[in-house]
Amino acid sequence: MSGLKRLASSRAVKDTIYLSILMEAFFIGLSQTTAIVFMGIGIALFLLRWWKDPDFHVKRTTFHWPIIVYLLCSAASILVSPDKVYTLTIWFVLVVIYLLTYVLVTQNLENSRHVRLLAYSLGASAAIIVAYGFFQFIFGIDTSEMKWVDGEAFPELSKRVFSTLENPNILAAYLDVVVCVLLGLFGTLSDKRLRIALGIAIVCTLGCIAMTYARGACLTIAVIMAGYGVLKDKRILVAVAVLVAGFLLLNPVLFERMSTMFTVVDTSSEMRIAMWESTIQMILDHPLLGIGGGAYSLVYPIYDTYIVDGSVTLVHAHNIYLNYLAEIGIVGGCAFLVFFLGYTVTALHPQKTMPDEFSKGLMLGLGLGLVSVALNGLTDDVLYNVPSSMLLWMICGLVYVMKEKI
Template identity: 40%
Template sequence: MTGSVFTKPYTSAHNIVSLLYAVVFLLPFTHLFYVPLVIALLLALWRVREHGKQELRIGSLRQAGAAFLLCSFLSVINSPDKLFSLFNWCFLPLMYAVLYILIVTYADSRDIRKNLMLSFFAGAVLVMVYGVWQYTHIIDMATDMAAHDWVDASRFPMLYRRFYSTLENPNLCATYLLMMTSYSGAFFLFEKRRRQKGLLLLLTMGLVVCLALTYSRGAWISLLFILAVYGLEYDKRLFALLLLVPVILFFYQGQVAVRFLSLFSAQDTSIGMRFTMWRNTLRMISDHPLLGCGWGAYYLVYPDYDLLIRRAGVTIFHAHNMYLSVMANVGIPGAIAYFWFYFGHIRYAWRVYRKSQDTFYKAIGLGTIAAITAVAVNGIGDYTLFSIAVSMCFWALMAIGMSSYEDRLETDNR
């Protein structure tokens, strides 16, 4: 796939790949990523018309993905606002599938996968740069904190700032940073060239520092699980780094330590709020076990289960738990399909990691396992994959991992 984009047929795979580079770069910044994504889809459909369905590769988890798409579509039947749920379904699950299939199909070489990861990392650098600039403007940051109620001021009176950059709020940004850290750390471990290893170390350290500044406690715990994955799969000596946590907490008495230790306090209001939402969401699931309350309709239905929220006029978009949120939205069968698809990627990433001799693919495999683990752990106390940017980033990364597996599978079968 060489040569200028302008000298090739408009429907060439090269052009589709170029559009995918633009999509993954734009994901954390703007919803305009839909423009190159839709164009890539139209070009791919034209190629299917010319070459047949054999043009597309869907991946080894196609049954689970198709089952989730069907269940989430059928859940619209139960939505109080069916038009909204259908519209939301088209822009989220359907577009997940489009981006995923396009990457699995057209990221068909090591160079393309490498360039996709470079596009992700380039975007991550800009997210960090903008976020640091934003973080240093303390007056504007304090205004944002107060306007969005991102922290309990009575519990954390000295916490004036939280890093969030272009990702709408600190918790969404934290999940994005977790995903990027999972991969940058994995590539750092396997990189042999000194200059590239140094750059990856700087990138990983920058991501970790920015992650700390989000003050997202669930994300901090998830970061420890990334390290645990590295220790289990790469080198058990990495577990020694976990000893730094109590040392840092003992000697550093700043807001990071205060925020972290608050996890173990019975007085923490956000933890109590979550338990209340979880109980109410379980009631919601018991009332709609098969199809859920409708894709994206959680915020419309939840007030029926929480009188205080209804009286206060507060909007609750999700259950602050990934597992309960998915079940509430699409029902138990849909949730089974979703998590079959979600956790199924660990199996294929592990195969890529174990069987590949190429360190690039080993890093992809390890990074994918770490990212799935981190988001799964973070999902116990939050549901950040409801965000368009965060979820699209996640499924694009999973598609790169699946594409790597499909490529390795074809190589083994030759």
């Protein structure tokens, strides 16, 4: 056997690939660039192993056909984009970052120990992100010039934490996923000390979500936890009611902001409605190939009936479903939704074959986390953010591994 073949099949290479996956998971929410670097290291070694190790074979995953259709349609959208170089760049990034994250997880995780350590890595990262969110809230961060709040509608709201992520809405959507995973484990594990620790972590994370003042994310996690309480554990329902009442009583500004959720009292709500109307028209005008992946900001001014200001750039439709259908066409958008929602259903399906409590709880938590992305996607395109999409593809890969390999 040649030197390269021996290296590719060695335990050291396999362990390094796995370590790269763990480091990518840890840095997804902390440093996008660092996460991508570790992903690149893992992919390089994975390709070496695939090329030189005769015993290693790439396996088809559960939703490989929707992924292929999605990639082809997003590539075809380059042809109709008003800026083909930009859309080609977006497509290349999509393939390299999102798809290869999924490939790394599905092709290299092999057992429950791998899954558990990956969950620990994601959890450690989440703990740092929550802690930094509290730091921002306690020591202050002025968001008055960041245009995340309508100052006229909410004059007292000048502080919205975003921790290490792009903005408060992205942070809140990320933390919704974290709470869901913690909730799945809390409801499944029997060890009392672990349940206490998980309960404390849930309360702290919910507190950080409240500090973002993200209405959609707050409603999403409240609905998921209430639904979980109704279907699985009535005590959770009582805890949700107490927590919600406590947060609203302690924070009158949060109460005021949440009370406007179903009104158009501020420009944020009005703008979303106008954008959705415009985006639907985009879909009707470009049903086959869409307007071009990532080209929303370039095309929206043509359909803009609300802002009509060339100095304002809107980069997505504030709705996952409309955004995908508009940018890459109905076929490509539906293919992505089959992949995403397919893994959501897979994770939520009763897993009687899971080997232990942790695996059962993690699978349930991942399923609830994907539901939170689906619900948050109704009012915001949280997947426009690169770390958020990396996390989504990693979670889907993790669901596949837990379903098919352990």
